[in-house]
Amino acid sequence: MIKEVLGSFIANLKTAKNYPFILVIATTDVSLIPGITVAGASPELTHFTPAADAEFLVLGKCKVINTVPITPDGIPTPALVTRASLSFTKVTKLVVNAGSKILPKIPFIDIGGKPGGDIRKYSLDLETTERIIENSTLLGEELSNTYDLLVIGESIPAGTTTAMAVLQGLGYNAIDKVSSASPTNPKELKRKVVLDALKNLPSNTLGKIAKLADPMLISVAGISLGFKGKILLAGGTQMTAAAAIIKEFNKEKLKDIAIGTTKWIVKDKCSDIISLAKQVGVSLIYADLDFSISKHKGIRVYEEGYVKEGVGAGGASILAMINGANNEDIVRKVDDMYSELLISKN
């Protein structure tokens, strides 16, 4: 079941004629800060996660690493949920590289970005920031000739920290409100990094974004600004930061946009996406998933706050549901794919 939290967007999904699933990937050196993210088995491996997620999404296997990305606890990437969910719908999957240290070994759209640096120093130079916005906007414009809806997911380890920084830097109250792929959100560490990053902040919008944002956030905002139809931002609290960037450039655009996420993000007690979406003024819907019926422990733990969202899992589940699949169908498909992975691993 799809549930509406803020605004009304589900009707737009039901009437959409043609949409792709776009995965925007990037890396930020913020993910190298020990303890800040679990999206990778170690800080160094976090730089491989976006490329591996993109490969799994498109191919059903990874090339840049031998297995799918996992947390240090061994919980698999939400790309599994995304791929399983998209099997219920007929969509073209497009990967956009907004700036990744490791490139996926599949076709991807290059928008001339660069990997993000540590936001305590500076994430991106102004020229790269402008180029990401410009090229992503152009891409969004071109896609308007084919599609009337875009579904945009993301993969970038430590992206919730850069999101918190962007939101706070743009004047929202975001401290402690972003989520985490871990059930024990490392709030103190994130807060410290963000407060450090906010020191000596440029006063103009572009300077703030260049210093604080990761390339994914800027590219997602750019694609959305260029696209003429409706947009489902498939992600968690990070997407409120993408929406905030969109709002800086075109406030009117927000009425065409909703964030589509998972139950685990909306119900999370360690973050507050409802507050963030309200502050920014963007619609919010979610897929009411229940993974407690899964055969696999690695999947059941989603119910305990592990992973929660990523690689557009929530948005992809919403698409599956729009196309007639229910929770049980999705879980069965996720279970089957996970079983195959376990077999191919052994």
Place this chain on the structure above:
Amino acid sequence: MIKEVLGSFIANLKTAKNYPFILVIATTDVSLIPGITVAGASPELTHFTPAADAEFLVLGKCKVINTVPITPDGIPTPALVTRASLSFTKVTKLVVNAGSKILPKIPFIDIGGKPGGDIRKYSLDLETTERIIENSTLLGEELSNTYDLLVIGESIPAGTTTAMAVLQGLGYNAIDKVSSASPTNPKELKRKVVLDALKNLPSNTLGKIAKLADPMLISVAGISLGFKGKILLAGGTQMTAAAAIIKEFNKEKLKDIAIGTTKWIVKDKCSDIISLAKQVGVSLIYADLDFSISKHKGIRVYEEGYVKEGVGAGGASILAMINGANNEDIVRKVDDMYSELLISKN
């Protein structure tokens, strides 16, 4: 008017619901051989032509060079005809970089290719050749979820020489049968380069393609092999070589494919696309353009055998005609765009 030369394909264009215009770009060091191509004001500048063509197609202006690509005589790129023609239809323009020395400063799809080397030595290593085929096939497969027709154009200076080499190497009689962007086709030079390239040729198909083909030909073949619908190969004699590669991998696929070109290619006395298309067994249609009514000399000289085709100009004109434009509409639009270019230059 669209004319059918071999097979019957026009009906497929009329019933197509949704198609993009894909421009596959690449460079080959064959273009550095003095006198072999006029697709660039000098041999060194030929490496800028594909990127500049892609930029002009998408943006209406170039970024990697200050003006549009021109021949040493000052005749403008056929990208002008393509952009003018596509203004009559609503299509997404996708640029695929199959291997270019100079990258376009716009969004493009990267398929992990490399620029082609001099075919008298070796164009590409086997690993790169396989990667281009594999990733291009994957791209074609993904596009099948959105589109029922692909229109694929190309930009690669000296591409007719590599096309002649591929055709000859795969067993066709192609010597002196490929066209040229110059009214005085440098046939002797091309023949000499191709005969040199054919020495010490590997005996297996992949080896032959790796040695002789440019990255564009391999990528166009790969995309076509992966795509499930109909395909219009928008180009001249080069596209018979792309069709020949497709045939090596999947002979059945040819029935879904036609080459769509210009009158100037079909009527050219210095080349023989009809013979090549017949030998390979691919359908052939063309746009019956007449540029003698243009206001500009640089455009009227198309009637004298300058340029003839490129950047999918023929296929784009065919799309314009399918969408109701006639020759006069297209020429008027080309003239307007050329006037704007002359104004912005002065």
